[in-house]
Every structure is written in structure tokens, then in C-alpha cells.
Amino acid sequence: MELRFNRPAFVFSILLFVVLVLLATVGAGWGWIRSFSGDVLAVMWVYCMLASVVKARPQLVAGIAFSLGVAVELAQYLASNFGIRVSNPIMRVVLGATPDWWDVLAYALGAVLVLGMAMLGRFRQRRTVALRAL
Incomplete structure (x- = not known):
């Protein structure tokens, strides 16, 4: 794992953020x-x-993203059990307030979808390189 800037991933993350805000x-x-x-x-x-x-x-990055979602869900569960409430309404929307197993399923689906797209991109890239070699 190394630090480097990936412009397409950054642009896509901005687009996803806009969709999430909407x-x-x-x-x-x-x-x-x-x-x-x-x-x-x-x-x-x-x-x-x-x-x-x-x-x-991609498997590592997808695993980290999924784990972060599960950690947020666990925090929601613990907060509800201990009577802790996030008072800031914006943070309540961002982090959620009610733990739900359907959320974990949604996180898993998101990780699988993005991992599939990453694998498809790598397959296409390898195929293009192989075709150019012919």
C-alpha cells in the first residue's frame, strides 16, 4: 500500500458525494x-x-470501506443501548441514529458492487494490453 493520487477515483468520489447529499x-x-x-x-x-x-x-480497500460502515453500525447499536444521542442534526443524518441489520447488508452490497467494478476495470485494462500486443 502506498500513497498516490488517483484523479478518476477522486472525481467519482465527488460525484457520489453529490448523490449522497441529494x-x-x-x-x-x-x-x-x-x-x-x-x-x-x-x-x-x-x-x-x-x-x-x-x-x-481493491479487496483491501473494499474491506476497509465495509469495515468502516460496520463500525458505524456498531457505534449506533452501542449508543442506543447506553442512551447516547447525537445532538447535532447534520451528524445524526450522516452517521444515522438507528442500528439495523439491513444497513450491514447494504454495506456488503456496496462493497461487492465497487469490488466488481474494480475487477471489471482491471480485466478490461489487461485485455486491452493483450490485444495491443497482437
Whole structure:
């Protein structure tokens, strides 16, 4: 793992961030669609943010992004059990307030999707190099 800047991953992370902000504001009344898709996209956003500054195997970066989502979910669970409440409304939207196993499923789906896209990109890149060699 080494530090380096990846412009496409950074641009994609900005686009995902805009979509997440729109989901959190405009999609406030969309119920489970907003929350589930937001959680899927959140893990993808974390992956892209990490991939924009760190060169590492996609499996590692996806695992870190998924683990971060699970850590947030665990923090929500512990906070609800100990009666801790985040008072800042913006942070409550960003971090969530209610633990749910469906969120963990959404994080896993986001990690699998972004890992699949990364693997597909690597496959296409190798195929292009092989075709050029012919």
C-alpha cells in the first residue's frame, strides 16, 4: 500500500458525494429506498475516497470501506443501548441514529458492487494490453 493520487477515483468520489447529499436532502421522504441505497452508495463513496489517495489491492480497500460502515453500525447499536444521542442534526443524518441489520447488508452490497467494478476495470485494462500486443 502506498500513497498516490488517483484523479478518476477522486472525481467519482465527488460525484457520489453529490448523490449522497441529494439523497439525504431531496430524498428525505423516500423511506427505505433512500436509506438502503444511501448505505450502498456510502460504502462506495468511502472506497473511492480511499482509492483516490492510496494505491492498494481493491479487496483491501473494499474491506476497509465495509469495515468502516460496520463500525458505524456498531457505534449506533452501542449508543442506543447506553442512551447516547447525537445532538447535532447534520451528524445524526450522516452517521444515522438507528442500528439495523439491513444497513450491514447494504454495506456488503456496496462493497461487492465497487469490488466488481474494480475487477471489471482491471480485466478490461489487461485485455486491452493483450490485444495491443497482437
